[in-house]
Amino acid sequence: MPAYLIAEHRIHDAERFEAYRSAVAPMITRFGGRYLTVPGSHAVLDGA
Helix, strand or coil: CCCCCCCCCCCCCHHHHHHHHHHHHHHHHHCCCCCCCCCCCCCCCCCC
């Protein structure tokens, strides 16, 4: 059954976040998950 996770992150420690992303990537792949967007691929067009 498909499922989507929509999240907004405010990263305060880029080094720790990258370590987290590296650790969870194999789990996401193992269960058939994939990212639909990547960091830096979108921009806020209106509002704060």
